[in-house]
Amino acid sequence: MGMNEVQHGSADARSEVAVAYLALADGELGHAARHLGSAFAAEPELPEAHQALAELAAAAGGALAALEWFPTDEAYSGIVGCMAHLYAAAGFWDAAVDRLGAVIGAEPERGWAQVAWLARPDLAGLVSPEAVGRAVAAVTGGLPEGPAPAGLREAVGPFRALVAAVLERHPEHTALLTLASVLARRLGEPEAAVRWAEQALAVCQAEIAQxxxxxxxxxxxxxxxxxxxxxxxxxxxxxxxxxxxxxxxxxxxxxxxxxxxxxxxxxxxxxxxxxxxxxxxxxxxxxxxxxxxxDGVPWLGHVHPASEASLGVLHRILADPAAAPGSGIELVGSHLEPPSTVLAVRMGLPRSGIAYKCVPLPDPRLPQHEVGTRLWEFDGPAARPALDPPSRPAAELVRQVASVGWDAPGAAYDHAVRLSGLSLGDLLAVCVHPPLPRDSAQGAYLLGRQPELWVRAVQTFACLGIAHHHADEPWRASRRRAVLTDLLFGPEDWVNEAAGFALLATAWADPAAREEVGALLTDRMTAVGLAWQERDATILASLCRLVLGCPWVERGVREVAARMLAAVTRYET
CATH class of the missing domain: 1.25.40 (Serine Threonine Protein Phosphatase 5, Tetratricopeptide repeat)
Known part of the structure; x- marks a missing residue:
């Protein structure tokens, strides 16, 4: 998920600094570091936060020693920003610029670049063009494709000035010239973009001539x-x-x-x-x-986001600092939502319940085809798991393997091979009894802000684990194919999407499965698309993207998927 952090105002930043000072007074440097990370995440330019960071460095015995108190597995912006400033204070300029580029790229509109050390006139001679290139790549990744608005250009301005200064010293560094050209184009500087691109081409062509x-x-x-x-x-x-x-x-x-x-x-x-x-x-x-x-493409690089109305309410409550930990809500929805929505709401707010006024037609509780695998039982609009919880070792293994993002479908498929030894019963059960996120900064973010992403990640990797079940069986006659097909065509739920992705990833890994997988995904998308003409069907956008992930499917089918996706997207926004 990258460096996600809820934004707060100056009051929150100053209160975090105050707590950090109390921790420093008690000699609790790790505690102080965590609160300074929160302060920088809330307001990167706050002078009091920078002063407190300097005092933490002094108390730790130097900037490098202070780095040990910042957890490297917590990649949220405040922690990484603190590390950038500490590396700069220690004179490790490559590491400082590297990490500053990461936080600018994560939050380019904020004041991460407004820092004195970045404006040092001699910095261009102290940092390597390779480190600056990595930082430029990170920054451009966070900028919009079109010309950036004035406020964003101003925020990134000091970093852009460093890039220009480094290029003056390294005018033949083709990689940095190329990256700088992209940065200039996104910042709305076409002349600089063309100049640096042509300069890079001239260097390359001169080397080819030699x-x-x-x-x-x-x-x-x-x-x-x-x-x-x-x-x-x-x-x-x-x-x-x-x-x-x-x-x-x-x-x-x-x-x-x-x-x-x-x-x-x-x-x-x-x-x-x-x-x-x-x-x-x-x-x-x-x-x-x-x-x-x-990267950043739903299903190709990460789980597809969910759009159910109850999740909007959940997010507002979780983002409210006044909400008591462990509080609950009782929601009443107008129409039935996918059963897994309840899993996400209860993971974020355990003492919560959701009731629905009606079941719309066509009935989303009914499978599209006859299936032999059931995950849910329904009592009117109320759903409950049809399976007992998985074994504790199985749940823990899925907890360790599941991820919200991956490099590509094939990478997710390969990563899930660790689950191939689990029983089908456990893999199915974990879909309706998901474990809590891992104990990490990202896990805390997911649990405290977007638990639905974690539920979807667990279901996705459980289905990928099913895709590896008895992999020696020929695909067409395999149990893994039969179960994933059941899950795809079962009652409308997030598990349909997870099973669809597992089928897609299987097809990317195994060309022999492509024709059938494309037909299965098209069949499910078409049926849900027809239902969407009569009622809401929140899984449709995801199914459309899965079909678009099958370039071997007929162009006409993919065009229909693209049109439906555009229509659903307009409707949801």
Whole structure:
């Protein structure tokens, strides 16, 4: 999920600083560090927070020693911001810029770049262009595609000034020139974007003129074109490489990435990248590109978000600082929602209940086809798990394996192989009895702010575990196929989506399963789409994206999926 943190105002930041000072007075440096992380997350520019951080460093015996008190597994913005400032105080400039870039990218509209050390006139000579390049990549990842608004440009301004200063010292660093061109384009500086892109191309082409046999330089030229918005112009350079070396470890993957960009997205070339990686597992660049292109895309890079009305109420209560821990709510919904919604509400607010006034038609409690696997029993609109809880070891293993995000569908499929030894009974039971999130900063965020994402992650990886059940059985006759199909066509629920993703990931990993998986997902999407014409069907957008993840499906079907997705998205917003 990245560095998520609920935003607070100055009063919250100052109160966190005050508590940090009390902890410092008692010698509790770890306690002070956690509260300073919260203070910086609330207001990165607060002078009192910076002063308190300096006093923590002094109490710890120096900035480097103070770093030990900040938990590295808690990647929320305040902690990472504190680490950036401490590295700067210790003179570790690469690490400082690296981490500052991460928090700017996570929250570019905020004042992370408004810090004195970033404006040092000699900083450009103290930091490496490689570290600045990593920071630029992180920052651009958090910026909108179009020209940024004035306020955002002002917030990022000091960082952009450092990039320009470093390029003056390293005018032939093609990677940084390329990344800087992207940064300038997103900040609404077309002249600088073109200048740096042309400068990068000139450097690459000069190197090719000196040594035409260096095929990697041809790839560099192609990627400059791709990153600066002209992917079609880069393809001929890759074709020249592949004519010479058809198995080139970077040109082969890069051609799929450039075609993806040149054709405006879709999943055809992402699947080709995944297939390339399966054929050449030592071509790590293919995995890097695939992860970059899947990042932030529902189902390709993370669980699909949920949109049920009761979740909106849940989020408002969880975000209210006045809400008592462990408080509960009694919701009354106008229409039945997927049963798993109740799991999420009760995970976030354990003493809660949801009642629904009516069951709309077509009845979402009825499976689309006859199924042999049941997860839910219904008493009118009220649903309850049809299975007993899973064994404690099974629940704990799923808890450790489940994740909200992944690099690509194939990566999620491979990661879930750790669950292949669990019984089908346990994997099914965990879908309706999800364990709590892991004890970590991200786990605390999910439990305290978006528990539905964790429930969906558990269900997703439980279904991926089912996809590995008795993997030696031929797919068409396998128990894993039969169970996932049952879950896909069962009563409308988030488990339909999780099973659909497990089928999709299986098809990405196994070309022999693609035709059938595409047909199954299309069948389910079509049925739910017809129901959506009569009533709400909150799983439809997710099913549409699953079908769009099947580029082998007929173009007409994918066009229908895209139109339905657009219609549902307009309706939900």
């Amino acid at each position: 040594d035409p046999s260096d095929l990697d330089r041809y790839v560099d030229v192609a990627e400059v074109y791709q990153r600066t918005g002209r992917p079609a112009e880069g393809l001929p350079w890759l074709d020249r490489v592949l004519d010479i070396d058809p198995a080139h470890p970077t040109a082969g993957p890069a051609v799929h990435a450039l075609r993806h960009a040149a054709e405006g997205g879709g999943t055809e070339h992402l699947l080709a990248l995944s297939d390339h990686l399966r054929e050449y597992p030592d071509h790590g660049y293919a995995g890097h590109l695939l992860a970059e292109l899947c």
